[in-house]
Amino acid sequence: MQNGNAYAEGLSEDWHDLQAYWAAPTAAAREKFRADFAPAAIKEEYLAGLPEELKPRRSPDTWTLDSERLARHAVRRC
Numbered sequence: 001m002q003n004g005n006a007y008a009e010g011l012s013e014d015w016h017d018l019q020a021y022w023a024a025p026t027a028a029a030r031e032k033f034r035a036d037f038a039p040a041a042i043k044e045e046y047l048a049g050l051p052e053e054l055k056p057r058r059s060p061d062t063w064t065l066d067s068e069r070l071a072r073h074a075v076r077r078c
């Protein structure tokens with residue numbers, strides 16, 4: 001990671017739900033974030049903000065590898 005925040009005060013409001021999960025990591029709270037780690041969501045993270053004409057030029061290796069790593073059983077049960 002580059003240029004990331006290393007302190008809680010630097011996190012935007014988008015992080016509030018995740019911070020609540022960190023404080024109380026229940027199964028129900030975890031399910032709320034499950035869709036964020038689906039292959040389509042991971043791919044969109046890599047393509048978000050790119051002009052349409054550049055999206056086909058982006059290597060699918062990036063999101064494919066992330067999707068495979070996150071789909072491992074040890075990760076999925078977290």
